[in-house]
Amino acid sequence: MxxxxxxxxxxxxxxxxxxxxxxxxxxxxxxxxxxxxxxxxxxxxxxxxxxxxxxxxxxxxxxxxxxxxxxxxxxxxxxxxxxxxxxxxxxxxxxAGVRAVELTSNKIKTKEFYSQIGVETPQYQILNGPDELTLEFPVVLKQGEGQGGKDIMVAKTIEDVNEYFENFDQALCERFIEGSEISIEVLGFDGQYVALPPIYKGETTLEGTHPLNKVKTGPCMVEGLDNNLVQHTAYKVAKNLDSDGIFEMDFMYSKKDNQLYAIEVNTRPNGTRYLTTATCGVNSLCELINMAAGEFSLADISDRLEYNYSTEIPVGNYEGPAVNEPVKSFKVNDFVVHGPEGYQRVTAKASSKTELEKLVEKLT
Ligand SMILES: Nc1ncnc2c1ncn2[C@@H]1O[C@H](COP(=O)(O)OP(=O)(O)O)[C@@H](O)[C@H]1O
Ligand SMILES: [Mg+2]
The missing domain is CATH 3.40.50.720 (NAD(P)-binding Rossmann-like Domain)
Incomplete structure (x- = not known):
């Protein structure tokens, strides 16, 4: 091969x-x-x-x-x-193929797609100027394309919207959802899909703090939210995208609305993957290789599923105990260090919450 x-x-x-x-x-x-x-x-x-x-x-x-x-x-x-x-x-x-990338690489198209397939997404409008705004504050202003929080502003007043429009002539304007951010990876190949366990990425903030800068945990445990609903919804989105590879999706859950909202889909390797692997033992990048080798199997993935508690912590520069070779494998490690110098993160797993706390103490 x-x-x-x-x-x-x-x-x-x-x-x-x-x-x-x-x-x-x-x-x-x-x-x-x-x-x-x-x-x-x-x-x-x-x-x-x-x-x-x-x-x-x-x-x-x-x-x-x-x-x-x-x-x-x-x-x-x-x-x-x-x-x-x-x-x-x-x-x-x-x-992912052309249709899947076209639908997911633009946040406006993604929202239209959610509506077509009956998946709830935060209420929104396309603004061509601040005076067109009808949603109530706070709102989130975004561009169709972007990642890592680029060109995103939480606007609390019309002055914020005016300021945003100093740099852009159009915005996707979304209702601000107060609640929990959740990510999930779905793997798909040749018409077969599996939704891995959802990951909790913190609460939304009025500052628009991106999950990249928060502590995250797996599996997701959010009061009032059933993980089966997240997995089912993610599965449905991936199946309708009808393509191959990794589908990483962002959701928000509002307890007040008792509603799960779909935010965006990334059809590529993504930052959730270390926590997914730590939590359930399945590594999405390794699965891409299994797909390539004709060995991607839902039954095999089910057999390999683990149930761990996991967390990922931004550490800047890791200075804790050494990692075993191969350093990126959770098969031989209960923690993995990743990311560029100065922006490193540690992802750790354990069989219970208490064990995880002890491990984190040792590492940070
Ligand atoms: N409707 C919203 N309500 C509250 N916070 C939001 C909303 N949309 C985005 N955010 C915040 O901004 C972050 C980035 O938004 P997202 O649409 O996922 O773009 P990106 O591609 O940059 O990750 C989210 O993870 C969240 O913290
Ligand atoms: Mg995002």
Whole structure:
């Protein structure tokens, strides 16, 4: 089995699994100074875009392609390449297709899609100027595209809205939901989908603090919210997107409204994955490789499901006890350190809440 990986930045997360499975690895990367270039069997530096990876895939006669791209902008090119390479050369590309990316890469289109399939999303309006606002304050102003909280403002007054419009001529304006933020990963391949356990990412704040900067826990335990409802809703969204790979979804739960609201979908490797793995033992990036190898199986995933308590803490620079090799594997570690220097996070798991607290004390 020979797999082409596109992008090296996340490759260290799966290198140990590729080796464990005896898979021959070829990797393309556009930045010759990128990290992890020493890990795969072969590396090709190619220009940005998907032409280079496609040529390498054909030249190297790979059995499958696994893009490991953690940012939004390239996803549409990957999707187009997937459709072409699968149709013309019969090489599976484990990624979302064009329709799924078009629906999810723009937050306005995603909301229209939720309405079509009957999934509740916060009330919204498209604003072309501050005077068009009819929703009550506070509201959340966003752009169609963006990640990590980019271009997002919680507006409490019309002055805030005016200020936002100094930089933009249009905004997606959403009712501010007071409540809990929840993420969940759904894995899909060849028409089969599985929703993994939901993760709790903290409460929404009027400052719009992004979950990237909060302490998160798994499994999600929010009073009044049934995790089955989250899993069922996420499953329904993924099934209607009808594509392959990872679907990470953000939800909010308002206790006051007793309502689960769908926020956004990311069709790529995402920041929830460490907590998902810590919580249930299933690693979404490793599953992409199983998909590529024709070994993705819902029954097998059910057999491997664990029930752990987990948490993820931003630590800046980790200075705790050493991690076992392979350092990104929760099979040999009860904690994993990830993220760039200065922004590192520790994700830890234990069989009970008390054990988890003890472990966290040791690590931080
Ligand atoms: N309707 C909302 N009500 C309350 N907080 C929100 C709302 N929409 C977004 N936020 C806050 O902003 C963050 C980022 O919004 P999101 O739509 O997920 O964009 P991004 O792609 O940047 O993650 C959310 O995780 C949440 O903290
Ligand atoms: Mg988000």
């Amino acid at each position: 020979k797999i082409l990986f596109i992008g090296s930045r996340l490759y260290d997360d799966v290198d140990w699994y590729v080796k464990e499975k005896g898979i021959e690895s070829v990797l393309t990367e556009s930045n010759e100074n990128a990290i992890n270039l020493d890990l795969p069997d072969q590396v090709f530096i190619v220009p940005r875009g998907m032409d280079g990876p496609k040529q390498v895939a054909l030249m190297q006669n790979v059995d499958a392609i696994v893009p490991l791209i953690g940012i939004d902008p390239p996803l549409i090119d990957v999707a187009r390449m997937k459709e072409e390479v699968e149709e013309e050369y019969g090489i599976p590309v484990v990624a």
